[in-house]
Amino acid sequence: MISLVRRRRLALPFSTPPHTAVPAAADPPPSPLDATAVLETLSLYSNDWRRALEFFQWSASPAGASVPPTPATVARVVDILGKHFEFPLATSLLVSHHDPARGDPSFLRPALRSLLNRLAAANLIDDAVRAFDSTADSIGLRDEASFHALVDALCDHRRVDEAHHLCLGKEQPPFSPVTKTYNLLLRGWAKTRAWARLRHLWFDMDSRGVAKDLHSYSIYMDALAKSGKPWKAIKVFKEMKQKGMTIDVVAYNTAIHAVGFAQGVDFAIRLYRQMVDAGCKPNVSTFNTIVKLLCKEGRFKEGYAFVQNMHRSGIEPNVLTYHCFFQYLSRPQEVLRLFEKMFERGCRPRMDTYVMLIKRFGRWGFLRPVFIVWKAMEEQGLSPDAFAYNALIDALLQKGMVDLARKYDEEMLAKGLSPKPRKELGTKLPGAESDSDNALGGVL
8 A cells, every 4th residue: 555644654563563574566466256355345335235236146156256155245245235225135135045955044144143133223123023033934043043133133223122022021932031131131231321221130130040141240340330330340340250250351351441440541451460360361352442541541652562562462453453542642644654554464444444534634624634544445445435425524514625525425425325415515416406497396
């Protein structure tokens, strides 16, 4: 990738290590198309369901690439169709890939989960339940795992009341509630910040004799920390240790976050060291939690030092690691330098990365970095979504560039990413007639 900014190189911990081999000048020959490439290409077409579907069908056809569909590729195209409310087409595609000769219907479980998730996201709760009862049954997947996928989808999209009624409000629920059922509902109430309902469900587990596992405690600790009671989360963590429970990395990460929130990042680092001494290997979330706490306090040098610790532990920074710095750094040039390091380290930005940077540069009033980020997004083959367009339009309007902002608003409308034009721009819907051309203009 061409340098984003002209500058003197800084030795940031995200920099390419000195021992890394320099790639040859000539580009290597393209590799044959495989399932991974199909999945990546589908992701690029996530905002254009027709192109995504055409490519998926071409990639699987003998006249095309002859790449057999995988659970991941089928799930991805179902997800894209659901994103654009093409639910009949998504359901038809899912069912068409059911092969009784395969013997194992779990091939389609990720696709079913994608369908349930998109239906829940669209608030089509009855349709989601029917998809579980009918579609899942037709492909041999109406089981407890699929039921939990339905409950998880409802909870993930804040329809916890419906999920709670489905699991506990009926005399004969589809499947008897178990620990995982309660864990999903606990996570749902935590997501909606309904702390009283969560606490009631927590004690209901005891009254019904449902065992609590490590995941239950992790959810409850996280909820206590987020509800403004991190000291209670720490108390629960200590109780877990006193009970002799084997603390895993997820529970430690939750406790580190709670300690950092209640007592500061130094206490979080102390608990991190205790975790390492206890033989529990940290993961990328562990480091990201501490890096974010350091960045929040403006201690960026120590944050970079923790990134070095990640490298020494054999863990590569992910997108969220970079987000920790992007969120709190206040110098545009430093943000751009770090943005380039993402590409040098092989960490691919997500769409929300681009949106975050465009918004930040726009608030600062710097348009050049905004267009650098936008161009990088296009070079990566990503199709901007409505959030990216709106962030760019806001930045342009802030600088008084109304004509250019209108151009991008029209482009967004033409792609069907926005239901209506912005009033302040006076943009017209594609193909819309003006009042003077309207035959009923003098009547209405």
